[in-house]
Structures are given as C-alpha cells and as structure tokens.
Amino acid sequence: MRPIDPVEFAKAPTMGGSARVSEAVARALRTRLGDTSSHAPARPRDPAPSRAAYRFNRLWLTPSFRFFMRRIAPVLAIAGCVGLWFADADNRMAFNDTVAEVKRDIQNRPEFMVKLMAIDGASGELSEDIREITSLDFPLSSFDLDLPGMLEQIESLDAVAEAGLRVRAGGILQIDITERTPAVVWRGPHGLEMLDVDGHRVAALEHRVDRPDLPLIAGVGAERDVAEALAILNAAKPIMPRLRGLVRVGERRWNVVLDRDQVIMLPEENPLGAMAQVMALDQAKDLLGRDVKAVDMRRPNRPTLQLTEAAQDEMRRLQSVELGVSFR
Amino acid sequence: MTDLYAAQRAMRNMRKAALQRGVVAILDVGTSKIACLVLRFDGDGFVGGEGVGALAGQSSFRVIGAATTRSRGVRFGEIDAMAETERAIRTAVQAAQKMAQTRVDHVIACFSGGQPRSYGLDGQVEVEQNIVSEQDVARVLAASEVPDYGPHREVLHAQPVNFALDHRSGLSDPRGQAGQNLAVDMHMLTVDGAVIQNLLYCIKRCDLEVAGVASGAYVSGISALVEDEQELGAACVDMGGGSTDVSIFMKKHMIYADSVRMGGDHVTSDIAMGLQIPAATAERIKTFYGGVVATGMDDREMIEVGGDSGDWERDRRTVSRSEVIGIIRPRVEEILEGVRECLDAAGFEHLPSQQIVLTGGASQIPGLDTLAPKILGQQVRIGRPLRVQGLPQAATGAAFASAVGLCLFAANPQDEWWDFEIPTERYPARSLKRAMRWFKDNW
Numbered sequence: 001m002r003p004i005d006p007v008e009f010a011k012a013p014t015m016g017g018s019a020r021v022s023e024a025v026a027r028a029l030r031t032r033l034g035d036t037s038s039h040a041p042a043r044p045r046d047p048a049p050s051r052a053a054y055r056f057n058r059l060w061l062t063p064s065f066r067f068f069m070r071r072i073a074p075v076l077a078i079a080g081c082v083g084l085w086f087a088d089a090d091n092r093m094a095f096n097d098t099v100a101e102v103k104r105d106i107q108n109r110p111e112f113m114v115k116l117m118a119i120d121g122a123s124g125e126l127s128e129d130i131r132e133i134t135s136l137d138f139p140l141s142s143f144d145l146d147l148p149g150m151l152e153q154i155e156s157l158d159a160v161a162e163a164g165l166r167v168r169a170g171g172i173l174q175i176d177i178t179e180r181t182p183a184v185v186w187r188g189p190h191g192l193e194m195l196d197v198d199g200h201r202v203a204a205l206e207h208r209v210d211r212p213d214l215p216l217i218a219g220v221g222a223e224r225d226v227a228e229a230l231a232i233l234n235a236a237k238p239i240m241p242r243l244r245g246l247v248r249v250g251e252r253r254w255n256v257v258l259d260r261d262q263v264i265m266l267p268e269e270n271p272l273g274a275m276a277q278v279m280a281l282d283q284a285k286d287l288l289g290r291d292v293k294a295v296d297m298r299r300p301n302r303p304t305l306q307l308t309e310a311a312q313d314e315m316r317r318l319q320s321v322e323l324g325v326s327f328r
Numbered sequence: 329m330t331d332l333y334a335a336q337r338a339m340r341n342m343r344k345a346a347l348q349r350g351v352v353a354i355l356d357v358g359t360s361k362i363a364c365l366v367l368r369f370d371g372d373g374f375v376g377g378e379g380v381g382a383l384a385g386q387s388s389f390r391v392i393g394a395a396t397t398r399s400r401g402v403r404f405g406e407i408d409a410m411a412e413t414e415r416a417i418r419t420a421v422q423a424a425q426k427m428a429q430t431r432v433d434h435v436i437a438c439f440s441g442g443q444p445r446s447y448g449l450d451g452q453v454e455v456e457q458n459i460v461s462e463q464d465v466a467r468v469l470a471a472s473e474v475p476d477y478g479p480h481r482e483v484l485h486a487q488p489v490n491f492a493l494d495h496r497s498g499l500s501d502p503r504g505q506a507g508q509n510l511a512v513d514m515h516m517l518t519v520d521g522a523v524i525q526n527l528l529y530c531i532k533r534c535d536l537e538v539a540g541v542a543s544g545a546y547v548s549g550i551s552a553l554v555e556d557e558q559e560l561g562a563a564c565v566d567m568g569g570g571s572t573d574v575s576i577f578m579k580k581h582m583i584y585a586d587s588v589r590m591g592g593d594h595v596t597s598d599i600a601m602g603l604q605i606p607a608a609t610a611e612r613i614k615t616f617y618g619g620v621v622a623t624g625m626d627d628r629e630m631i632e633v634g635g636d637s638g639d640w641e642r643d644r645r646t647v648s649r650s651e652v653i654g655i656i657r658p659r660v661e662e663i664l665e666g667v668r669e670c671l672d673a674a675g676f677e678h679l680p681s682q683q684i685v686l687t688g689g690a691s692q693i694p695g696l697d698t699l700a701p702k703i704l705g706q707q708v709r710i711g712r713p714l715r716v717q718g719l720p721q722a723a724t725g726a727a728f729a730s731a732v733g734l735c736l737f738a739a740n741p742q743d744e745w746w747d748f749e750i751p752t753e754r755y756p757a758r759s760l761k762r763a764m765r766w767f768k769d770n771w
Contacts, residue, residue, distance in 0.1 A: 046415070047397065047419050048415035048416065048418055048419045049418055049419065049422050051418075054418045054421075054422055054534070054535075055535065057422050057425065057426075058422075058425065058431050058535065061425055061429070061430055061431035062431050063430075063431075
C-alpha cells in the first residue's frame with residue numbers, strides 16, 4: 001500500500017479549491033529563493049486515528065477489558081514480581097532470616113525482659129522444687145516464656161493446690177502458690193503419705209512421729225474417703241487421746257482403732273450417727289474404759305459388745321453367782 | 329427478493345440486539361460532514377409530565393455522545409474515496425465514543441446519495457377466511473407487482489402506506505377486519521446498489537456492525553416535519569452539502585423521495601471559482617457573509633478575500649458583499665428550481681396541503697425564507713430538527729436534521745415490507761409452519 005499524502009485530504013480541485021496550487025507556488029518560490037531551511041507551512045494534521053489507535057481505543061472502552069486492566073492486571077503484575085523474587089531459594093532464605101532477626105531484636109528489647117522470679121505462698125522446700133522444674137535462666141524475654149506450660153508443670157506438683165503465673169511490671173515473673181495442707185497420714189502400699197482433705201497426696205512421710213498431730217488412716221481405699229474419715233475423727237474428739245487411727249474395711253466402712261486394741265466398728269451407712277451413739281454410751285457408761293474388745297455398731301439398732309477373755313470369765317462368774325450355779 | 333429479505337431482516341435483528349444492549353450509534357454520512365451520535369436506550373426515561381406527553385418515542389433514548397467531523401472522500405452523498413471516508417468515520421466514531429465513555433458496536437447509518445427513485449406499488453388479493461389475518465397481509469404484500477427497477481439497484485425502503493379492504497380505503501392496520509378483497513399501496517425506494525455496498529463496506533472496515541440503513545431524505549423528514557405536517561401532507565427539503573433531498577410525507581408515511589444533486593458545496597465552489605480564492609476561504613466567506621437577497625448596504629460592505637498566493641503585498645483583493653450574494657443567489661435558485669421539478673414530478677400540487685419545510689445545513693443561508701416562496705410556493709418555512717434528550721447545543725441546528733431523524737428512526741422504525749410475515753408459500757418445504765397449515769386445511 002502506498003503511503004497516504006496529506007495533500008490528498010484537501011478538497012479536489014474541481015471543488016474550486018486552489019489550495020494545492022497556491023501551496024505549490026509557495027513551495028516553488030521558496031526553492032527559488034534558496035530558503036530550503038525554513039519549514040514548510042504546516043499542512044492540516046490528519047485528525048483521523050490510525051487503525052490500530054482506533055482499535056485500541058475501542059478495546060479500552062470495553063468495560064471488561066477496562067476492569068481487567070485497572071483492577072486485576074496490577075495485582076497480577078505485583079504478585080508475579082513477588083512470586084518471581086521468592087522463586088529463588090536464596091531470596092527466600094534471606095527474607096526469612098531478616099524477618100527472624102527483626103523479630104528477635106524486638107523481643108529482646110529491655111522492656112520485654114524478665115529478670116527474676118518471685119514465688120509467693122510456698123514453703124521453702126516447695127519453692128526449691130518449683131525453681132527446679134521450671135529451670136529458667138534469667139534474664140529472659142517474656143516472649144520465650146511458656147506461661148501455660150509452666151502453669152501446668154507447677155500444678156502437676158502434688159503439694160500445689162492452685163498456682164497463678166504472671167509477668168509483673170519491672171520484669172518479674174510472679175508465681176502465686178496455694179499449697180495443699182495435709183489433713184491425715186495414710187499408711188498406703190508405698191509407705192506413709194500425707195493426704196489433704198480431698199484425699200490428694202501432699203508428700204511422703206518418713207516416720208509417723210514426724211507428724212504426730214495428724215491422724216492416721218489405713219486400709220485399702222482409705223484415701224478415697226478422707227473427708228468421711230475426718231468427720232468421724234471430729235465426732236471422736238472426746239476419745240482423741242486414745243485414738244490410734246481409722247481402718248477402712250473392705251473399701252466400704254470404717255473401724256476406729258483405740259489403744260488397748262479396742263475397735264469400734266462403724267456401719268456402712270451413717271457412720272457419724274453410730275460414732276455419736278458410741279460417744280454417748282461412753283460418756284454415760286464409760287463404755288470404752290471397760291474391758292471391751294470391740295464395739296460392733298455395724299447394725300446401729302443393735303450395738304454389740306465383744307468382751308475380752310477375762311471380762312467374759314468375770315461376767316460368767318457373776319452370772320453364776322446370781323444364779324447360784326457353778327458351771328466350772 | 330429473498331436476498332433483500334434476508335439482508336434487511338438480518339439488519340433488523342441486529343437492531344434488536346443493539347437495543348437489547350442499550351447502546352447504538354447513529355452515523356450520518358454527508359458530503360460536508362460526518363456526524364456520529366451515541367444513543368443510550370434505557371427503558372422509559374421521560375414518560376411525560378404536566379401537559380407534556382411522552383413524545384413520539386424520542387423519550388426512550390438519550391444522546392450520550394455526539395461528534396462531528398469534516399467529511400472526506402464523499403461527493404454527492406456517495407462515497408468517492410473509500411479509505412478517506414473510512415478515516416473520517418473512524419474520527420467521528422472515536423470522538424463520540426470518547427464523549428459517551430462507552431464502546432459502540434452497532435451503527436445505524438444514513439446517506440443521501442445513490443440517486444433515490446420512488447416507486448408506487450399496489451397489490452390485491454382475496455381474503456381467505458373473511459377475516460384478514462397476518463397471512464393475508466403477507467400475501468397481499470407479496471402480490472404487489474415489483475417494477476423492474478434496474479439490475480444495479482437495491483431496495484432501501486419498502487413501506488406499505490395504505491391498505492384497502494373492499495371499498496374502504498385508508499386503513500392503517502387491516503388485521504382482524506372482515507372483508508373480501510384486500511389491497512395494499514406500497515412505496516418503494518431504490519438506490520444505487522454500489523453506493524450501499526460501499527457504505528456498508530466502509531462501516532465494516534471500522535469494526536462496526538450495521539444495524540440499519542436509511543435514506544437521508546426519509547430521516548430528515550421524520551425529524552424536521554411536525555406531526556401535523558406529516559399527517560396532512562408536506563415536503564421536506566434537506567439542503568445538504570452535496571445533494572438536496574426531497575421527501576414527501578402524507579398520513580405519516582413517506583410517499584415520495586428524490587434528490588437534486590446540488591448543495592451547499594456547489595455554492596462554495598462557485599464562490600471559490602468566481603473570486604479565485606481557496607475553497608476554505610470561500611467556505612468561510614459563505615458562512616460569514618453569505619446571503620441571497622442583496623441590499624444597498626451590501627454594496628458598501630467590503631470583504632477581504634486575500635489571494636493566499638504568497639504575495640501578500642500585491643495580491644490583496646476585496647469584494648463587496650453584494651458580489652458574493654450575486655454568486656450565491658443563482659446557484660441557490662438553481663437548487664430550488666431542481667426541488668420544484670422534483671415536486672412537480674411527484675404531483676405535489678395535488679396534495680391537500682402544500683407545506684414545504686427547508687432544512688439541512690444550506691437552509692441556514694440568510695434570506696432563503698424570502699427567496700424560497702418565490703420558487704416553491706407560499707407555504708414555506710425553515711425547519712429545525714426535533715429536540716431530543718441530551719443532544720448538545722452545537723448539534724441542534726438544521727444541519728443535524730438527518731442525524732436526529734435517524735435517532736427517531738432507530739427508536740421506533742416504521743414497519744417495512746420485510747418486517748411482516750413471510751407468506752407460507754415462500755417458506756422452505758420442510759417448514760414446520762407449512763406442516764401446521766396443511767394440518768389446518770385438511771382436518
């Protein structure tokens with residue numbers, strides 16, 4: 001295709017236009033004067049868009065294309081650049097390193113450092129234990145502290161009933177401990193152990209004489225009913241000096257063991273009532289001061305006494321005196 | 329005939345698709361300018377207010393883009409240099425698209441060249457079942473005798489203008505009426521086939537789909553004539569750049585169209601030749617100082633024409649305004665006489681109303697309203713196109729009569745021959761409709 005000459009845009013000479021002629025004359029005059037450098041008079045610029053420009057213009061006015069170019073294409077371009085950069089393993093590693101470094105810098109700022117640990121409400125031995133199991137090297141960033149994990153660890157100690165952990169202002173790790181208080185000594189399969197009111201193990205005991213103030217319980221399943229045992233002991237206060245301990249029998253009922261091998265057998269149900277009955281009898285008739293081997297309250301409406309051999313003999317003698325017979 | 333049917337129906341379907349999409353472009357390919365309007369059809373915009381009706385369909389659209397550019401490569405309303413015209417169309421379409429901020433794919437075009445010729449057709453047929461059905465209308469349209477309009481011509485418009493049932497004439501819609509003998513009068517407009525082909529090819533090269541083609545004479549009549557004039561009978565004279573179109577309307581139908589192959593550009597070239605000046609200067613002098621009635625004052629008004637020969641010192645000429653008028657007037661008279669001949673050929677004097685409306689760019693020449701009655705008769709007025717929503721002020725002048733008319737044409741086109749049903753006999757043999765008809769006849 002031949003190039004289009006803008007002169008053709010002018011109206012044809014038949015239309016009466018002499019523009020081309022005059023333009024040609026002017027051109028000839030200019031060349032005759034040797035004025036080649038001066039630019040030709042500006043021909044009217046062709047206002048028509050080129051075919052490609054026209055097509056592109058229409059494409060640009062297409063709403064879907066416009067939306068794509070203005071909203072989706074930039075996102076794609078940025079995502080593509082980032083993706084290409086991350087496709088290189090070195091770049092990825094450098095990025096991760098930088099992130100980790102910045103994170104570490106921030107975490108290690110003095111504002112976030114924990115310098116010491118304060119333990120409240122724990123005995124010396126227990127605090128030693130706590131320090132041992134948490135095993136923290138101060139100073140330490142508070143981001144590195146695993147407070148829930150430490151709380152679990154501390155609460156797993158037998159002597160700890162409840163614990164609270166927090167990082168106090170001034171970089172102090174505050175640990176509030178509520179200790180378990182031992183209520184009874186239990187003679188179990190693993191030796192002597194102290195139990196609290198709920199029957200939870202507090203600590204092992206070397207010798208009974210270490211804690212003479214605590215009552216002793218024994219028998220299989222005794223540790224599961226510490227509360228009942230304590231209630232029985234409470235009811236047995238008047239005979240406390242004589243009390244040796246409580247024995248769980250058959251994992252269902254209690255025997256109260258006194259000195260002189262006296263035993264008070266309590267029923268399965270309502271042992272407190274039976275105990276109160278025995279205490280009343282004791283106070284009224286000094287029952288336990290007599291030569292009784294066992295007080296059987298397993299049937300509360302029919303208490304039974306078991307006498308010692310000597311008492312039995314004495315009783316028989318007295319009865320024979322009463323009856324006037326001798327069975328010997 | 330089937331070719332014509334297919335092409336025109338395809339265009340009509342395209343127009344429906346365009347209206348569905350809501351945006352359609354209007355392209356007026358004239359000799360002096362190419363105008364492009366972008367219309368948006370968005371349901372019912374203005375549905376009438378206090379004392380104002382919903383208007384005759386022009387309320388359903390809004391002009392959202394308008395652009396006009398100097399036409400290139402068009403002579404006498406026909407495409408002369410196709411590449412140039414294509415570029416001009418591209419310029420106009422792109423500017424209109426830019427203003428509309430949207431892309432248009434469908435375009436409805438009009439042109440005034442191609443030597444339009446009018447034919448009156450009539451057909452007559454027996455009604456089949458006493459009641460006129462769609463099929464009867466189709467058959468009577470098919471029964472119209474088509475004259476031999478020449479091998480290289482195409483039918484541009486074919487509109488049924490009148491139906492007659494037995495002795496009753498002047499029916500606009502005979503369907504459902506009882507009668508025996510159905511007759512139809514049709515108006516058919518043919519133009520040079522090559523002109524249409526060139527225009528369609530040009531538009532196709534701009535990546536646009538043609539959704540309709542109309543004659544410039546017809547569409548400027550739609551916009552410039554008021555409703556009463558269309559009803560009672562009037563002639564619209566669209567004085568364009570390269571040709572002057574004449575259309576005669578009666579009962580809201582165009583019944584005749586013709587064109588005089590002279591226009592405003594000839595006036596310009598007369599001035600350019602008479603005064604020995606460039607066409608651009610002549611055009612400028614024509615628009616600033618033009619007129620057709622000289623007065624004594626005009627003898628004293630001197631116009632600097634300038635030689636533009638590069639010799640500014642010696643070649644400086646002036647003419648008086650009366651000289652310019654003396655050049656313009658004979659040409660305008662010649663144009664108007666051509667119009668007179670057209671009207672005489674059409675038998676305009678037998679119409680009940682003799683109203684003539686002058687519109688188009690060349691009708692803006694001062695003094696035309698005193699010159700025209702001397703040649704065309706007393707009832708002459710200068711008309712401007714109807715106002716449509718959103719049209720820029722610059723595009724409301726008489727030069728935009730055909731562009732505005734084309735908008736109205738796009739909004740509610742008149743039913744043409746190919747919009748009616750196809751008679752059953754012409755259907756392909758395997759058509760389901762034909763089978764249905766056979767069933768109806770035999771059971």
